[in-house]
Amino acid sequence: MAPSVAEIKSAEAVTDGVAKLKLANETAQAEQKADPGPSYPQYLPYFDPEEKWPPLELFEHIDAGSRANPAKPNLLNENSKVSHISPYLGTEIRGVQLSQLSKEGLDELALYTAERKVLIFRDQDFKDLGFDRQIEIAKHFGPIHRHPTSGNVKGYPEFHIVYRDAQNDRFSDYRGANRLTRLGWHSDVTYEKQPPSTTFFFILDQPPQVRRRHPLRKRLEGLKAVHSAVHQADYARNRGSIVRREPVETEHPIVRVHPVTGEKALFVNEGFTRRIVGFKQEESDFLLKFLLDHIAKGADFQIRARYEPGTVVVWDNRLVVHSVNPDYKAEQRRHAVRLTPQAEVPIPFVSESSA
Numbered sequence: 001m002a003p004s005v006a007e008i009k010s011a012e013a014v015t016d017g018v019a020k021l022k023l024a025n026e027t028a029q030a031e032q033k034a035d036p037g038p039s040y041p042q043y044l045p046y047f048d049p050e051e052k053w054p055p056l057e058l059f060e061h062i063d064a065g066s067r068a069n070p071a072k073p074n075l076l077n078e079n080s081k082v083s084h085i086s087p088y089l090g091t092e093i094r095g096v097q098l099s100q101l102s103k104e105g106l107d108e109l110a111l112y113t114a115e116r117k118v119l120i121f122r123d124q125d126f127k128d129l130g131f132d133r134q135i136e137i138a139k140h141f142g143p144i145h146r147h148p149t150s151g152n153v154k155g156y157p158e159f160h161i162v163y164r165d166a167q168n169d170r171f172s173d174y175r176g177a178n179r180l181t182r183l184g185w186h187s188d189v190t191y192e193k194q195p196p197s198t199t200f201f202f203i204l205d206q207p208p209q210v211r212r213r214h215p216l217r218k219r220l221e222g223l224k225a226v227h228s229a230v231h232q233a234d235y236a237r238n239r240g241s242i243v244r245r246e247p248v249e250t251e252h253p254i255v256r257v258h259p260v261t262g263e264k265a266l267f268v269n270e271g272f273t274r275r276i277v278g279f280k281q282e283e284s285d286f287l288l289k290f291l292l293d294h295i296a297k298g299a300d301f302q303i304r305a306r307y308e309p310g311t312v313v314v315w316d317n318r319l320v321v322h323s324v325n326p327d328y329k330a331e332q333r334r335h336a337v338r339l340t341p342q343a344e345v346p347i348p349f350v351s352e353s354s355a
Helices: 005-034 103-116 131-141 215-220 232-236 280-297
Strands: 079-084 091-094 118-123 149-151 156-164 199-204 223-226 249-255 256-257 264-266 271-274 313-318 334-339
Touching: 091 334, 103 131, 118 280, 131 199, 131 334, 199 271, 232 334, 249 256, 264 280, 280 313
Parallel strands: 091 118
Antiparallel strands: 079 091, 118 313, 149 156, 156 334, 199 313, 199 334, 223 249, 223 271, 256 264
C-alpha cells in the first residue's frame, strides 16, 4: 500500500529536522574547534571557597588629585590627542601611555578623571604589564578593593574578573532574568564605608556587537540612603559561589562632594542603594525610583565608551555610574578586569544656610 500524502510530509519533516539538528551540531563543534580559548587565561576567574576575609577597616584617605598640577604637564603634552565625547563628561585620549606616567602624572590623572568623569585611553600596553605592575599603578589612588563574591586571580585578590562564554555565565541573571533590558546602572560596591574612586577597567576579549537647577536638589541635600551588599552575597550563595567577607549595609549621603573639585554628585545607584533613611517605605520607593530613572534616562549626560584593542577606561566612581551594554551574543566570550582603589568616606554636601 502506497504511503499517504500526510505520511510522506511527516517523514520529510522528520528528515528535515534530523538534518537541521545535525547541521547545528556540526556548526557548534566547528565553532568549538575554531575557538582558541581566552587570550589571557592567566586572568580567568578564580573562586576559593576557603578564602575568607575580615571586615574592612577605616583608613585615612588623601586623594591623589589634591597633589596635582592643574595644568597637567606630566599627563598631557604636545603628543597628546584629546577629544571630548560630550561637554559634561567623557574624554578620549591618545598619545599617553598610562604605564609610563610618573607619580606626578598619576596625580594629574586623578584630577583629570574627576574633572571629566570618564577618560578613555587608546592604544595602551596596560593589559600586558603583568599583575604586579598593574596593581602598583592602581594602588597609587588608594588601597585596592577586594571583592567579596566575584572571581579574582589566584594569589591576587585585588583583581575583579568579568568573564562569560558559552559554558560560563555565572551571573547573567543577577538582576533577574525576566527583564526587558539587562542594562544595570551602578557605581561599584557603594555598600562599603569607603567606596572606590579612580577605577581602572580593561578588556581582554571583546565579542563583536550585534546591535539644571531644580527645587528637588535642595530637598535632597542632607538626606542619606542605605547601600547594601546583602543581595549580592545572597545571590552568590544561591548560585553555589563564595562569599569571602560577610555583607555590610552602609548609610551614605544622597548628595556627596568630591574632595578635590568640590563638585556635588548624586550618589545613588540601582545596584546597591536600597532605601532612603527616615522615609516611609512608599516615600522612599517613589523618590529612589525617580532618582534612578533620572540617572538611567538622562541621555544628555551619558556616553558610550567604544572598545578598541589596547583600551583602558578610567572613571571616578564617586561621580558616575556605569553598565555593560549586552549588545553581543550570549555564548560569545567577554573577558575584562577591574582594579578598584578605595577612597574617602563620602562627604555630604552642606549648604551655607544649613551649616
